[in-house]
Amino acid sequence: MKEQHSKRVLVTGGAGFLGSHLCAHLLAQGHDVLCLDNFYTGCKRNIAALLDEPNFELLRHDITFPLYVEVDQIYNLACPASPVHYQYDPVQTTKTSVHGAINMLGLAKRVKAAILQASTSEVYGDPQVHPQTEGYVGHVNPIGLRSCYDEGKRCAETLFMDYRRQHGMRVKVARIFNTYGPNMHPNDGRVVSNFIMQALEGRPITIYGDGSQTRSFCYVDDLIDGFDRLMKSPDEFTGPVNLGNPVECTMLELAAMVTELTGSRSGIDFRPAPSDDPARRRPDISLARQALGWEPQVAMQAGLERTIAYFRQLREAG
Ligand code: NAD
Numbered sequence: 096m097k098e099q100h101s102k103r104v105l106v107t108g109g110a111g112f113l114g115s116h117l118c119a120h121l122l123a124q125g126h127d128v129l130c131l132d133n134f135y136t137g138c139k140r141n142i143a144a145l146l147d148e149p150n151f152e153l154l155r156h157d158i159t160f161p162l163y164v165e166v167d168q169i170y171n172l173a174c175p176a177s178p179v180h181y182q183y184d185p186v187q188t189t190k191t192s193v194h195g196a197i198n199m200l201g202l203a204k205r206v207k208a209a210i211l212q213a214s215t216s217e218v219y220g221d222p223q224v225h226p227q228t229e230g231y232v233g234h235v236n237p238i239g240l241r242s243c244y245d246e247g248k249r250c251a252e253t254l255f256m257d258y259r260r261q262h263g264m265r266v267k268v269a270r271i272f273n274t275y276g277p278n279m280h281p282n283d284g285r286v287v288s289n290f291i292m293q294a295l296e297g298r299p300i301t302i303y304g305d306g307s308q309t310r311s312f313c314y315v316d317d318l319i320d321g322f323d324r325l326m327k328s329p330d331e332f333t334g335p336v337n338l339g340n341p342v343e344c345t346m347l348e349l350a351a352m353v354t355e356l357t358g359s360r361s362g363i364d365f366r367p368a369p370s371d372d373p374a375r376r377r378p379d380i381s382l383a384r385q386a387l388g389w390e391p392q393v394a395m396q397a398g399l400e401r402t403i404a405y406f407r408q409l410r411e412a413g
């Protein structure tokens with residue numbers, strides 16, 4: 096639905112999985128969208144359908160470098176999100192979160208824009224409290240393989256809150272839990288895309304560890320609705336706020352769901368568990384319910400069906 100007052104909105108990481116859905120959502124609301132990406136993990140395919148829209152602009156840029164543009168709102172999503180990608184060049188991952196946040200906050204400060212940070216459930220590390228509430232300060236290894244991502248995102252949260260306290264800026268922090276859906280990269284390495292691609296190609300489903308670890312998966316449309324509500328919430332509400340689906344499942348259960356829904360005969364290939372792999376993760380979304388009136392609407396089966404259809408189409412397109 097079109098909004099009355101259209102805004103100029105910058106989406107960093109706009110050619111990625113979540114960013115591409117957000118750009119489409121903002122355009123549908125009548126906003127001018129400036130999509131920024133360095134195409135590290137994002138791809139043009141995700142935004143191909145948007146390129147002809149008159150209100151859409153694409154800028155190739157790396158947010159670790161300063162950026163001078165005039166906008167009203169910023170969604171800061173730029174950062175590789177899959178462990179395979181963020182561990183490929185860990186120094187760049189930390190720079191993207193930390194230098195990137197400083198640059199985008201500096202920009203927001205100069206143009207007086209509201210700015211939303213895509214933070215993560217990884218700020219909780221391997222949690223000792225279950226489910227995770229925003230008040231839990233986390234259990235993070237500062238020197239492990241996941242630290243470039245976890246600590247980078249934690250530092251970005253620090254910067255957001257300090258820019259708010261020091262400069263009175265309008266900031267919003269969303270702690271996103273595992274999200275899936277169309278436009279995930281097929282070779283992204285994340286569990287939902289891996290399992291679906293393996294099932295569709297008749298390859299064994301790779302389960303890391305014994306498959307008893309849990310995650311809680313949120314369908315992308317629900318997440319984007321959460322972003323929208325958070326950006327529109329009163330200035331006093333900064334978060335951090337958990338955005339995720341509280342329905343928890345084990346990786347064994349996920350593998351069974353994917354094989355059933357794809358009709359695949361793939362077996363299971365158990366591989367060693369990666370280091371620092373969190374054993375359990377489930378959001379407590381009481382705050383999002385109360386402050387944003389938000390909760391996920393799309394059940395796992397419906398979301399997986401849409402995602403499987405997307406990957407099928409991608410394979411057929413070659
Ligand atoms: P993604 O990898 O698909 O998208 C990230 C995008 O950022 C890509 O298009 C990439 O090219 C771009 N990018 C990376 N570094 C950049 C840089 N230095 N400058 C400019 N662009 C850069 O990942 P996603 O799943 O869409 O995640 C988007 C954001 O949401 C990330 O910040 C991620 O940490 C966060 N998040 C995602 C999830 C999830 O489950 N998808 C969960 C928690 C947090």
Ligand code: UDP
Pocket residue numbers: 160161162163164197198199200201202203204205206
């Ligand atoms: N910055 C930017 N675009 C702007 C304004 C600032 O990219 O429109 C970057 C610039 O690199 C700056 C950083 O944001 O160093 C932080 O800005 P801030 O105003 O907080 O601090 P400064 O370093 O300018 O004192």
Ligand code: UDP
Pocket residue numbers: 177178273284285286287289290301302303304308310346368369372373
């Ligand atoms: N995982 C798995 N097989 C895969 C990819 C991932 O069993 O092919 C596991 C991984 O070890 C983790 C869970 O699935 O326990 C979620 O992994 P993902 O990389 O998607 O996200 P994150 O660990 O960041 O939550």
